[in-house]
Amino acid sequence: xxxxxxxxxxxxxxxxNACVVACKQENSLPEGVFFTRTLSEEYGVxxxxxxxxxxxxxxxxxxxxxxKVCPSGATFTREDGIVMVDGEQCIGCSACAVACxxxxxxxxxxxxxxxxxxxxxxxxxxxxxxxxRFSPGTMIKCDFCSERVDADLDPACVVTCPTDARIFxxxxxxxxxxxRLIRDRNGRPPLAxxxxxxxxxxxx
Amino acid sequence: xxxxxxxxxxxxxxLGYRFQSYWDFHMATAFFxxxxxxxxxxxxxxxxxxxxxxxxxxxxxxxxxxxxxxxxGVPMKSWRAILRPDRSWISRGLISIVIFVPCxxxxxxxxxxxxxxxxxxxxLVQIVAVAASLLVMTYQGFAMSHSSxxxxxxxxxxxxxxxxxxxxxxxxxxxxxxxxxxxxxxLALSKVVMMFVGVTLLVQLGLLHAAYHxxxxxxxxxxxxxxxxxxxxFLSLVFGxxxxxxxxxxxxxxxxxxxxxxxxxxxxxxxxxxxxxxxxAGVYEPLxxxxxxxGLS
Numbered sequence: 265x266x267x268x269x270x271x272x273x274x275x276x277x278x279x280x281n282a283c284v285v286a287c288k289q290e291n292s293l294p295e296g297v298f299f300t301r302t303l304s305e306e307y308g309v310x311x312x313x314x315x316x317x318x319x320x321x322x323x324x325x326x327x328x329x330x331x332k333v334c335p336s337g338a339t340f341t342r343e344d345g346i347v348m349v350d351g352e353q354c355i356g357c358s359a360c361a362v363a364c365x366x367x368x369x370x371x372x373x374x375x376x377x378x379x380x381x382x383x384x385x386x387x388x389x390x391x392x393x394x395x396x397r398f399s400p401g402t403m404i405k406c407d408f409c410s411e412r413v414d415a416d417l418d419p420a421c422v423v424t425c426p427t428d429a430r431i432f433x434x435x436x437x438x439x440x441x442x443x444r445l446i447r448d449r450n451g452r453p454p455l456a457x458x459x460x461x462x463x464x465x466x467x468x
Numbered sequence: 469x470x471x472x473x474x475x476x477x478x479x480x481x482x483l484g485y486r487f488q489s490y491w492d493f494h495m496a497t498a499f500f501x502x503x504x505x506x507x508x509x510x511x512x513x514x515x516x517x518x519x520x521x522x523x524x525x526x527x528x529x530x531x532x533x534x535x536x537x538x539x540x541g542v543p544m545k546s547w548r549a550i551l552r553p554d555r556s557w558i559s560r561g562l563i564s565i566v567i568f569v570p571c572x573x574x575x576x577x578x579x580x581x582x583x584x585x586x587x588x589x590x591x592l593v594q595i596v597a598v599a600a601s602l603l604v605m606t607y608q609g610f611a612m613s614h615s616s617x618x619x620x621x622x623x624x625x626x627x628x629x630x631x632x633x634x635x636x637x638x639x640x641x642x643x644x645x646x647x648x649x650x651x652x653x654x655l656a657l658s659k660v661v662m663m664f665v666g667v668t669l670l671v672q673l674g675l676l677h678a679a680y681h682x683x684x685x686x687x688x689x690x691x692x693x694x695x696x697x698x699x700x701x702f703l704s705l706v707f708g709x710x711x712x713x714x715x716x717x718x719x720x721x722x723x724x725x726x727x728x729x730x731x732x733x734x735x736x737x738x739x740x741x742x743x744x745x746x747x748x749a750g751v752y753e754p755l756x757x758x759x760x761x762x763g764l765s
Contacts, residue, residue, distance in 0.1 A: 281481075296479070303755065305483040318483060320755055329616065335558040336548035355548050356541015358490035359558055365617040367486050367752040371541055401541025454755045457683075458616045466756070 267345040268408060269435040269463035270422070271445045272319045276429035279304055279317035283421035283430060287321075290409060290420035292394020294376035299368075299406035300421055319430065321421070322347065322368040322406040323454065323462030330360035330369065338403075345435075345463055346408045354402035361403060365458040374400040408432070435463060476751075485688055488618050488750035494539035496744040499608045501531035502565070503630055504739070506604035507638025509572055512645075513598070515652050520642045521576050528604060529569040557614060561607035568600035605634040618750035619685035623678045625671060629742075632671045636664035637739045640714065644732035647725045654723030661731060662718050669711050672742070685753035692749040702745050710738010 279302050287293070287300045300321040308314050324347045331339045331347060338353035339360055349360075361369040377395045380387045387395065398404065409419035417423070422430040433442035442465075445451060451465035475484030505527030512520025537543040550566070553559040574593045577583060584590025609630030612621040639661045646652030676694070679686040693702045713734035721727025 301481050303477070303481055303483040318755060329614075332555050333558070333611070333614065335550070335552050335556040335562070336545070337552050338548075353545075353548060354542065355545045357539070357549060357558065358495075358541075359556070359611070361490040362488055362621075362750070363615050363617055365752065366755065367617070369490075371490070373541075399542070403541070455753065460616075 265343045265436075266434040267436040267463065268413065269324070269345070269433070269442055269465065270321070270408070270419075271431040271433075271442045271451055271465045271467060273429045273431065273445070274316065274318065274466055274468040276427040277302065277317040277319055278427055278429075279315070280426065282424050282426060283319060286420040286424035287406070290412075292391065292397065294372065294391075294395070294398075295379065295381075296376065297370050297372065297404070299404075318466070319421075320366065320368070320454075321464065322408075323366055323460070323464040324408065326461035326463060327459065329363040329365070329458075329460055333359045333363040335359060342410070344413070346410050346413065347405075348407050348410065349403055349405060351397075351399040351402045351404075354399070356401040356403060358403065365455050365460060366462075369403050369405050372398045372400060372402060372404050475754075477754075483754050483756075485685070485751045485754060488747065488752065491539075491747050491750075493744065494535045496740070496747050498532050498535035498539065500740050500743050501527045501535065502561075502608060503605055503634040504637045504641070504736070505529070505532065506568065506601040507634030507636070508641050509568075509638070510598065510601045510605070511635065511638040511642045513575065513594075515642060515646070515657065516579075517642055517646055517652050518576060518579050519649050519651075520638075520645050521572065521579075523641070523645065524638065525569055525572045525576065528565060528572075532565070557607050557611035561604065561611065564600045564603035564607060568597060568604050571597035571600060602631075606631050612746075617752060618689075619683045619753065620675075620679045620689035620746065621750055622686070623675060623682070625675045625678055629671050629675055632664070632668050633739050633742065636661070636668045637735050639664050640732040640735040644728045647723070647728040654728065658718045658723050658728065658731075661735070662715055665711055665714050665735065669707075672706065672711075683753065685751055688751050688753075689749040692751075693745060698745050698749055701741055702749075705741035706738050706745065708738075709734045710741065 281302050284298060284300055284302060291299060303318045303320055304315050306315045324345060328347050331341060336353050336355050338350045341347050356371060358371060377398060377400055378385060412419055418432045422432045431441050431445060433440035435442055437443060445467055446465050449467040451467045453462040453465055475482060477484030477486055505524045509521050509524030512524060537546055540546050550559055550562045553563055571593050575597050578590050606627045609627030613623055613626035616622050643657045643661055647654050676690060679690040692698050714731035717727045717730045
């Protein structure tokens with residue numbers, strides 16, 4: 265069975281945040297909720313100031329601490345390694361949120377699902393349709409666009425990236441682009457000392 | 469400007485420390501009631517002080533669930549929290565509470581009505597209640613120390629802090645209630661409270677020391693508690709009210725009602741402040757810094 269993962273090429277990321285927008289659109293995320301963010305790190309002294317962009321999302325860890333602490337069993341790992349949350353079983357205790365070293369969990373509130381785009385309480389047709397997937401009070405996170413993956417498509421953020429800074433593929437296939445990049449360009453997982461065995465790697 | 473400058477990025481798209489905000493007032497209060505209740509029951513049981521046992525059961529059986537349910541995103545499904553004792557400290561804790569409260573109630577009923585007639589069944593129920601109370605006193609600390617995400621929580625001293633605070637607050641409240649209702653030796657118990665407060669201080673210092681020698685995240689949390697935005701509350705309540713006040717009033721006031729009440733209030737204030745501020749000072753560490761690797765710092 266495949267073991268799906270992602271590689272971020274930091275030399276290519278330009279911080280446009282198109283991936284963030286694509287993700288919000290694909291997953292119908294309410295205001296303030298992000299499954300992926302492109303963080304920036306700035307340093308240097310004027311006029312020699314530089315900035316690096318660091319995309320982030322759920323790392324779908326092999327040793328996922330969120331899955332271990334979940335008291336209701338709502339968090340589980342699919343056969344292909346994608347870590348999912350079953351909204352029907354989630355009780356919204358936030359134990360997963362304080363267990364995730366990458367702070368990639370969000371609780372979707374009733375307010376965020378009813379406020380609407382204009383804050384008037386009226387939902388747009390897009391919101392009405394999209395918000396059906398969420399149960400208020402439950403914890404949500406990136407699922408690598410699992411429905412797209414099931415249809416042999418790449419996640420929305422990967423498809424949208426204009427510089428191909430996001431690469432998605434099977435980490436168990438030594439010939440996949442992800443595996444080759446990790447091997448050839450010394451891919452490193454984030455916060456490796458936390459021992460969560462993330463399936464997202466960074467190359468530079 | 470170095471890229472190592474501490475940045476609290478909040479919800480912005482900047483690399484930096486982010487505050488933990490999921491476990492806050494409601495969880496801190498639930499934790500407080502759970503540990504206080506179990507400690508109060510255990511200490512009162514030791515001294516044969518039934519009002520304390522009842523108060524302890526009410527704290528754990530009513531106060532704790534109320535605040536847990538207030539925190540839950542889907543409170544009507546809270547029962548599902550019991551489903552994963554193989555992996556989750558929350559499940560183990562809930563099971564221990566479900567065992568502790570009824571068994572504790574049976575112990576109280578036995579002391580009132582003598583239903584066991586002094587037989588083995590009564591003793592067995594008491595043993596089970598004690599064992600469950602010990603688990604209630606410590607499971608929250610284990611749940612916190614299990615989290616590698618929040619570095620200051622990720623300490624082997626966290627369950628010990630839970631146990632010690634539980635016993636200290638339980639002893640202090642038993643003393644206060646005992647001075648009001650009678651039925652205990654206040655002088656002896658006040659010395660026990662002073663000893664527990666001393667142990668609490670040692671554990672607090674141990675936790676802070678471990679945080680200092682831990683990761684950047686734990687040092688950042690320590691900075692917040694001792695010199696940053698939580699310093700005033702932490703130092704005045706956790707150490708001042710929670711340690712200095714009870715030691716002083718019990719040493720000077722001996723076994724007076726006023727001294728006992730002041731000591732109990734101080735211990736409880738310090739305990740609650742510790743719970744809440746340890747939650748609020750928890751930070752997620754920055755994902756990584758690439759500045760040095762790219763030769764850009």
